[in-house]
Amino acid sequence: MSPSRTPSRRVLASATAVTALSLTAALSTALPAAAEATGPVIGEVYGGGGNSGAELRNDFVELGNPTDAAVGLDGWSVQYLPARPGDSTRVQVTPLGGAIEPGTSYLVRQGAGAGGSVDLPAPDAAGGTAMAAGSGVVLLVEGTEPVACRTAAECAEEEGVADLVGYGSATVFEGAPAPGLSNTTSAARDADLTDTGDNAADFTAGAPAPTNAAGETAGDGGGTDPEDPVEPGDLRVHDVQGTTRSSPLEGETVSGLPGVVTAVNAFGSARGFWFQDTEGDGDPRTSEALFVFTGSTTPDVSVGDEVLAAGRVSEYRPASGSQSITQLDRARWTVVSEGNDVPESLDLGGDTIPDTYAPDHGGDTTDRELEPDTYALDFWEAHEHMLVRVEDAPVIGATDPYDALWVTAKPDENRTVNGGTHYGSYDEPNTGRVKIESLLDLERHPFPRADVGDTLTGVTEGPVYYSRFGGYLVRATTMGELAPGGLERVPARDAERYEVTVATYNVENLDGQDDQAKFDELAQGVVDYLGTPDIIGLEEIQDSSGPTDDGTVDPDVTLDRLVAAIEDQGGPSYEWRQISPQDGQDGGQPGGNIRNAFLFNPEHVRFVDVEGGDATTAVEVTEGPRGAELSVSPGRIEPQDEAWDDSRKPLVGHFRAKGRDLYVVTNHFNSKGGDPSLHGVQQPPVRTSEVQRNAQARLVRQFAEDLLAVDPEANLIVMGDLNDFPFSPTLDILTADGLLANPMDALPEEERYNYVFDGNSQALDHILVNGVLADRMDYDVVRVNSEFHDQVSDHDPQVLWFDIRRGPPHRP
The missing domain is CATH 3.60.10.10 (Endonuclease/exonuclease/phosphatase)
Known part of the structure; x- marks a missing residue:
């Protein structure tokens, strides 16, 4: 049993009080005295993980225990609010467990970005929260129900809020906000975990230094890189993918996975390659392809290479509540042969994609057994990273500023007057919709500037991927030719004099x-x-x-x-x-x-x-x-x-x-x-x-x-x-x-x-x-x-x- 405790009363201020606080600080050079420690506190926060220029792949929150007794964390949580929360803001909750010993740290791993090259030490708890790098609010809560507070005053009064850190331009904080951060800086307390009730006084910005309960720091405790695989192993890709949305081998190192390279992402900070098993197990629930994540390094492989791959199985979740992407990181591979035929892509047309979008599950579907013949979302997950194609696909969403557009694999599905797809009820989210992005060099192969009603003629083909913006999509290695549909802007009629x-x-x-x-x-x-x-x-x-x-x-x-x-x-x-x-x-x-x-x-x-x-x-x-x-x-x-x-x-x-x-x-x-x-x-x-x-x-x-x-x-x-x-x-x-x-x-x-x-x-x-x-x-x-x-x-x-x-x- 953990010792009972009463959270000390927090001293919080709203953004409207900043001027008054600044004036008070100018009149007095003395900082508030540190309150006697009664329980764990937030020791460090970092939201730049995986962003441009970051070394660490993940965001994190580190807790510390300045007391002389262990504190059990079962039933506790770390919660996150954006810098300017409102009544409709969704609180992101990461449950905790175990205990935090006196004078030790407790590391909570949060969401990963597409970049970074260094893993956190083995976390003591893990969530998928994508924290903002510059400004945000982190709360340590004795409970797992999302906090109801959205202002500093409300959080000061809310039962269960044991500690709170607002950083950057956050409107909720203790005393005054901690410094604004970046992709390469965190906010941390001093070694004594001094807590005066003023975030600005207690936290300083510096290089992130995550430490877990075992005392391991970044680069420790994360396993070792695999050797170059030279022979097929006992596992195949479908064993890694499994029959649910997350891999049954998450966190494990696997070796000798055979397959043929189907696509290479040579741009940006999420580079890597896709490879697909040419045999498979015949189970429609298991994908036969994987993505090998290489960070900002372009992998030295080509489409058609037969490879044996090894690496750590990980689940990358682009945002809280999104689907996760099963992939290999810390990867090594051996090219066995070159110039092989790639597996035939799956045609998405006709009745390939089910008409029912998702199960009425009533909660998180992560561990639910896939039914790809019944539900569209299960279909996409069961074909994650595999080659698919659309042919003569109508454009239903115009090209956006990020070089992406939407087509439909079901041209007759709820067609609009201009050739789009009409959303007419919560029960009909339109399962034929498919987002298209490009893996081609956009300088040599400019992305088409498409309007609704245009058509991507011929074949558009590539591996299935997932983005927080739009969900499952096709990363095109072959892009169809754009045929204009003749959409025109039509003026409103003239008004009569009366x-x-x-x-x-x-x-x-x-x-x-x-x-x-x-x-x-x-x-x-x-x-x-x-x-x-x-x-x-x-x-x-x-x-x-x-x-x-x-x-x-x-x-x-x-x-x-x-x-x-x-x-x-x-x-x-x-x-x-x-x-x-x-x-x-x-x-x-x-x-x-x-x-x-x-x-x-x-x-x-x-x-x-x-x-x-x-x-x-x-x-x-x-x-x-x-x-x-x-x-x-x-x-x-x-x-x-x-x-x-x-x-x-x-x-x-x-x-x-x-x-x-x-x-x-x-x-x-x-x-x-x-x-x-x-x-x-x-x-x-x-x-x-x-x-x-x-x-x-x-x-x-x-x-x-x-x-x-x-x-x-x-x-x-x-x-x-x-x-x-x-x-x-x-x-x-x-x-x-x-x-x-x-x-x-x-x-x-x-x-x-x-x-x-x-x-x-x-x-x-x-x-x-x-x-x-x-x-x-x-x-x-x-x-x-x-x-x-x-x-x-x-x-x-x-x-x-x-x-x-x-x-x-x-x-x-």
Whole structure:
């Protein structure tokens, strides 16, 4: 039994208290006295493992025990939060076990990067957390339930938090944050593990020095390199791969694995080669290929070489919750012969890939027996590293900035109007989607610049691999020829003189320091394709200095440059309205102070300004002589409600067009970024971020109900990047009981999308209207971005036309 203990009260401070802390430090040269040690502490943190320039392959957290008694760690955990956690942030938890003796270390190995050449000593506990190199938050917790705290004050009060280190620009820390780190530096306490309750005072940056409970340091205790294999061993590749997602031989050194080299990765920091057994065991669950990881060294092998390989079996997990990649590291090999035929690739067409995506397992599928004939994810895992091919494959996801695109092996699967693949329900994630990257020299073989609807003709072939970005993919050694599909940008129709036009547009982190080309392209979209709407709700407007975290919150430069660019393109002289957030409180790109904004054409509509709107004041609906009135305009909906923590607040505006009132709410709901991916080990993935979006939707709905209670005939539009699908609970909350209608529902199913992610054409942006508008409006998605490789934003705008004449006039 470990001795019982009560964690000492931690002294934490939020980022808003940094100025006060600095002033206090300037007035007093004495540091806080070290508290009497009552249990283990975090001794060192390092998040640069496997990154560019790093020697170590893994991130790590090292614990120390400054007390005079052993402490049992069964039921404890190390937990990780990003530098700026929010309510929807997913806590990454690594369970601990065993005990930590007095005066010793306890090493927790975390995620590996693609680089590095030195292994940690044998860890005392291991997780897969990909810690950030520069800034983050590490907690030592007496328990394994994820912490609920997201601020320094909350963590100081949360039961079970025994120690905490915030480093770099972290907003959660003790006292003040530890130094910002890099790929080659860690933050560590002194040899006495001094703990004053101030991370800045207790931790210094230096070269990482991981030490385990046995006293071993980097390079010790990790086994020895294998000898060059000269004869086939007792094991084959399928023995290493096994029948589950992780190898039954993980951590063991194997030798004499025979196979033929099928591909070589000669670029980047994750170099190596693939080899495939030409015989196999006939078991559809076991892959017959492996990847040999050689770090930043190009292996001296060629396609067609017959090799005998040896090395340590390892599982590389690109990110927490992702699938792992079975590979050999510390590898040696012998080339037995050259110029051999490679195994025939597997054609992915037809019924090769199962129609069911993943099992309804209810948790982590890592150790579950594979069923490759039943589930698509099991199929990919059972063919990990093996050669596969697609032929005459339709492009369903345009070429991205990282030289990758998406095709489908099932051309008839939920086809969209432009040749993509429509994502229409949680039950149909579209199993034919395949990501394509290239192993070819891109200077000699440039990656195709493809749009949705193009075709990779002929054969595209290569080994199956896995990335945290998109999941299983084909690393192409042969790339098909691109046949254009003729996709064109089509402008919205012209508005009639009696119509008011309203649009929503996510402009993807537009800030005042962006190149003029981005402003010009957005302006061209507004003028030539949207037809200069009377009102535009903008999402992802940043402050004038953008991601530079200098305290700027106002967006004057950003919005003035956009308005000027529209005018230069022949558009009207728009005016704008917005409310600046509190610095660092609305999520998004750190330093950018993202928010929503309105543009409007004062020649067609008038903005009804009501002073008093600011970052923390809630808009209220009142009844005035003309009907519904807003207490502030522009205003924000319940901005201090916890539903909006670390998230963009809705912007409400009161407009007057042709003698009639119009109320518009533009939104940017909580991101899906913290959710497990469709292709991860958690099946089915838990939509953790949905909780916050649902709470946000309820607040917006309440505002709509309040407005319509005062004036049931009011013209109301709720729009923006709601970050959820038409079939989601979030949209159900807003449209329940007919309160609001979604005009996208009236489009043919193959047209219900405005965003393409991982080859799925889906809808995240919406324009919702109340019943008064629903029968006198027209609606369209203006497809200028999501399906094109040369997009200025990753979202397509939408436009709504409505006949203002048919609405009720103002009450006198």
